[in-house]
Amino acid sequence: MSRNRVPPGSDEEPTPTADQPSRRRFLQSAAAAATVGVAPHLHAQTQPAAPPAPASPAEVRAPEPPQPVTLNINGRAYALQLEPRVTLLDALREYAGLMGTKKGCDRGQCGACTVLVEGRRINSCLTLAVMHEGETITTVEGLASQGVLSPIQRAFIEHDAFQCGYCTPGQLCSATALLNEFNSGTASTVTADVRTRPPQLSDDEIRERMSGNICRCGAYANIVAAVRTVHDGNTGNA
Amino acid sequence: MDAISYERAGDVSSALRAAQQPGTMFIGGGTNLLDLMKGGVERPVHLVDITHLRGLDTIGTLPDGGLRIGALVRNSDAANHALVREQYPLLSQAFLSGASPQLRNMATVGGNLMQRTRCGYFYDTAFTQCNKRQPGSGCASIEGQNRTHAILGASSQCVAVNPSDMSVALVALDAVVRVSSLRGERTIPIAEFHRLPADRPEVDTTLQPGELITAVDLPPPLFSDHSHYLKVRDRASYAFALVSVAAALQMDGHMVRTAHIALGGVAHKPWRASVAEQMLSGKPLTDTTLRAAAAAAMGEAQPLSGNRFKVQLAQRSIVRAVNQAAGRTGGVA
Numbered sequence: 001m002s003r004n005r006v007p008p009g010s011d012e013e014p015t016p017t018a019d020q021p022s023r024r025r026f027l028q029s030a031a032a033a034a035t036v037g038v039a040p041h042l043h044a045q046t047q048p049a050a051p052p053a054p055a056s057p058a059e060v061r062a063p064e065p066p067q068p069v070t071l072n073i074n075g076r077a078y079a080l081q082l083e084p085r086v087t088l089l090d091a092l093r094e095y096a097g098l099m100g101t102k103k104g105c106d107r108g109q110c111g112a113c114t115v116l117v118e119g120r121r122i123n124s125c126l127t128l129a130v131m132h133e134g135e136t137i138t139t140v141e142g143l144a145s146q147g148v149l150s151p152i153q154r155a156f157i158e159h160d161a162f163q164c165g166y167c168t169p170g171q172l173c174s175a176t177a178l179l180n181e182f183n184s185g186t187a188s189t190v191t192a193d194v195r196t197r198p199p200q201l202s203d204d205e206i207r208e209r210m211s212g213n214i215c216r217c218g219a220y221a222n223i224v225a226a227v228r229t230v231h232d233g234n235t236g237n238a
Numbered sequence: 239m240d241a242i243s244y245e246r247a248g249d250v251s252s253a254l255r256a257a258q259q260p261g262t263m264f265i266g267g268g269t270n271l272l273d274l275m276k277g278g279v280e281r282p283v284h285l286v287d288i289t290h291l292r293g294l295d296t297i298g299t300l301p302d303g304g305l306r307i308g309a310l311v312r313n314s315d316a317a318n319h320a321l322v323r324e325q326y327p328l329l330s331q332a333f334l335s336g337a338s339p340q341l342r343n344m345a346t347v348g349g350n351l352m353q354r355t356r357c358g359y360f361y362d363t364a365f366t367q368c369n370k371r372q373p374g375s376g377c378a379s380i381e382g383q384n385r386t387h388a389i390l391g392a393s394s395q396c397v398a399v400n401p402s403d404m405s406v407a408l409v410a411l412d413a414v415v416r417v418s419s420l421r422g423e424r425t426i427p428i429a430e431f432h433r434l435p436a437d438r439p440e441v442d443t444t445l446q447p448g449e450l451i452t453a454v455d456l457p458p459p460l461f462s463d464h465s466h467y468l469k470v471r472d473r474a475s476y477a478f479a480l481v482s483v484a485a486a487l488q489m490d491g492h493m494v495r496t497a498h499i500a501l502g503g504v505a506h507k508p509w510r511a512s513v514a515e516q517m518l519s520g521k522p523l524t525d526t527t528l529r530a531a532a533a534a535a536m537g538e539a540q541p542l543s544g545n546r547f548k549v550q551l552a553q554r555s556i557v558r559a560v561n562q563a564a565g566r567t568g569g570v571a
Contacts, residue, residue, distance in 0.1 A: 061241040061283070084244035084285070087272070107273050108341060120314075120343045126272045127344060128265070130244055131287055174340065181339070186318045189334040189475070194317075194327045195462075211475035212338025 069130050073098065074142030084130050089113045091129035092139060100140040100169045104214070111213035114170035115139050121177035123212075140169035143176060151233065152176050155226035163217035171213045175227050178209045179234065201231050239275050246287040250294070250450060254420050256286045257448055264288045264450060266310060266346040269337070270353050278363045279354075279371055289346075294452055297321065303458035306416075309348030309451045313404065314339065316347055325459035328486055331467035332407035338476050348451035351405060351415065351431065354442060355398035355506075356478055358383060369395045370439045377439075385544040386480060389536075389552070391505040396439030397542060399503055400432055401478050406502035407467055408454065409510055410484035416453040417445060423452075432507030439506070461486035461498065466562035468555055469502075479503035481552045483559035492522045499535070499560070504552055511535040514556065523564050532556040 066081035071091060078096045089106070092098045092115070101124060104112030108126040115124045116138040143150045152175045155161070162168040182201050187194040190208045198205060206224045215223065247253035256262065261283035265271055274280040288294075294310040297319050305326065307316055316322055317333035337345065359365045359378040367376035379387055379397050387397040405428070413428040432443055445451070464487040471477040482502035488495040497518040499511040514535035521527055532553040539549045 063241040064243050083241065085239045085242050107276060108269055111338065111340060114340055121340045122344050123269070123338075123340045126267075126269045126341075128244065128268065128272070128285075128287075131246075131265075131268070131289060178339070186314075187323065187330065187334060189331065189469075191334075194323050194330045194334070208475050209339060212340045 067130070069133055071096065071129060071132060071137060072135065073137045074139060080129070082129050084128060086129050087125055088115070088117075088127045088129045088132055088137075089124035092124060092137075095129075098139055098141055102166055102169055104167065104170075109214070110167070110170075111174060112167050112170040114173045114213060116173055116177060119177070119180065121174050121212075138173070140172055143172060150176065151230045152179070152226065155229045156223070159222045159226040159229065160219075161222040161226040162215075162219050167213060167215045167217075171210070171215065171223055174210060174213045175223070175230075178206070178227065179231055181209070182231070183234075201228070203228065239272075240278075240281055240283075242275075242282060243284045244287065245284070246290055248290060248292070250291055250418055250452065251420075253286050253288050253291060254418065254448065254450055256284075257450070258420075259284055262286055266349040267312065267341075267344040268349075269341050269345045270349065274354065274361075277361055279361060288450070294348075300455060305456040305459075307347050307454045307456070309416075309453055310346050312343055313337070313345045313347065313350060314342040317342065325462045326407075326411060326456060327462060328465035328467050328484055329404070329407045329411060329456070331465075332403040332469075332482075332484060335467060335469040335479075335482070336403040347404070347454055350402055351451060351454070352443065352445075353400070353402050353405075356401045357387065357398040360398060370398060370435075373438075373440045380542065383544060384542040386478070386503070387542055387545055388505050389539045389541045389545060389548045390501075390509050391434045391507070392540065392542075393435045393437065393439065395437055396435035396506065398435070398439070398506060400442075400505070400507050402508070403467070403469060403479065403482060403502060405432065406482055406500045406508040407484045408456075409500040409508040410465075410486045410498040411461070412457050412498070414455045414457075415451060416455060417449045418452050419446065419449040425455075428454075428508075429510060435506045442506075460488055460496070464489050464563045464565065466559050468559035468562065470551060470555055481548055481555050483552075483555045484508075485556070485559040485563040487518075487560070487563045489523075489564060494518045494521060494523050494564070497560070499556060501535070501552060501556075504539075504548060511556065513537065518560070523560070523566065528557050528560055529553075531560075 064083050066083050069080050069082045071078045080095045082091055092101045101115055102112040104110035106125045108123045113124040114121050117135050143153055152172055185197040188205055188208045190204045191198040203224055206227045247256055263282040265285045265287050294308040296308050298306050300306050313333050317330045323330045359368045360370050365378050367378040369377050377396055388399050408428045415426045415431050417424055466485050469479045469482040471479055479502045484500045486498040497515045499514050501509040514531035517531040517534055535556055536549050536553055541549055
């Protein structure tokens with residue numbers, strides 16, 4: 001996200017004085033100190049992206065100009081200006097302002113960024129936002145309906161299926177998809193015979209099917225219980 | 239990630255034309271490519287999005303009774319397609335053992351064939367030595383961390399392994415890869431698709447520049463009753479194989495008519511255990527023949543300092559996978 005840093009001497013904003021740092025510079029240094037990305041959406045809509053700070057000039061490519069990308073997120077159309085390299089995760093968080101989806105590893109290894117695209121769970125960190133124009137995207141903010149939590153959200157609360165909560169948005173999106181996938185008869189690697197429909201959603205099946213979502217607090221037992229409760233409730237086994 | 243330009247291709251010919259531009263790569267599911275781009279390992283300047291190409295996202299039967307899987311079929315859809323599950327359960331198992339549900343929903347069949355190695359020295363540009371990433375720079379793994387690396391078919395240039403599960407099953411099933419280019423179409427037997435590193439470890443496959451994978455064809459199903467994909471890894475799920483075995487058998491009672499065995503996690507390409515196959519075929523399956531075949535499969539193994547365990551692990555895995563495929567119970571090792 002270094003491309004949004006304004007190099008000294010840039011004419012894009014009034015030069016802040018020593019005793020009056022601009023709000024923008026304050027935000028940038030605060031973000032840098034916290035080692036999280038700055039929030040381009042704060043200004044991306046109003047002015048063009050600044051060129052990247054040339055740490056190693058020969059290595060740095062000029063950014064592509066942002067292009068209009070409309071994303072349909074949680075039933076609402078977001079008209080964004082995005083560089084092609086912006087991932088869906090960054091588009092959600094930094095451009096659409098939907099901070100529910102979390103950035104964990106940013107490399108497809110933790111599942112914190114899981115969202116639903118066309119109802120299917122994916123890692124939003126390993127896909128480009130521009131590739132999803134015209135598709136229906138659901139984030140954790142879209143799981144509740146008119147202020148009423150979804151069954152899996154309620155079950156996570158009932159079963160205390162989280163501790164710090166950072167992985168929870170991804171867990172919730174993943175669990176939502178898991179229930180639909182199982183109900184449509186999909187097999188998993190712990191299904192005894194893939195030629196037949198798995199007979200029941202065992203705890204082993206739940207663990208395997210949730211294995212793409214890492215929880216460093218270790219709330220797994222309660223996550224499994226929450227998924228089980230919703231599944232059993234849906235199938236009348238409760 | 240480097241700045242990139244992007245275009246969405248609508249059909250194969252426009253994708254192929256777009257790929258003529260220098261520095262262009264195709265992007266499908268993106269699960270490997272974007273990861274590599276974030277690490278600065280792959281540095282394309284232009285991406286051609288092929289996920290909207292018409293007609294490449296379907297699975298259909300072939301006139302000979304085989305199956306054609308379009309290159310853009312997502313791994314999860316291929317794994318759960320009714321015909322794959324019924325007729326090629328080995329392939330379904332292999333798909334389902336790879337990555338996570340989210341990644342399988344993204345990754346395409348063609349992209350899975352193009353997966354690059356997970357060798358840490360290849361993936362991390364902080365290491366200056368990697369012949370695969372920077373030809374001629376050396377291999378840090380041979381004298382370094384090599385626990386997950388090759389025990390067969392490696393070279394003094396590279397000891398990396400191919401990470402795909404799907405490809406191991408495809409090798410056991412004698413699949414054929416269909417590719418298109420502006421010059422026309424051609425087919426590549428899966429066993430010839432991935433290559434050994436030799437003195438050009440930067441080249442993973444025999445796919446030529448400008449070629450696009452359009453489909454994978456499976457021969458008629460011969461092994462649906464007796465097959466098994468066994469994946470051994472450091473944790474129960476969501477990890478790459480230390481060793482995997484795709485075992486596909488045709489049985490006459492206790493007699494093995496035909497055995498196809500392919501190994502993952504042991505070489506730069508899915509490794510066909512041809513000697514073991516010959517030792518099993520045409521004989522009753524016994525613990526003795528099976529152990530001897532598994533030992534023979536490792537006859538040319540050359541383990542590295544950190545992966546000697548793989549030789550025995552591979553033998554035991556072959557024994558277990560073949561027993562499972564044959565429907566025999568009780569482990570022998």
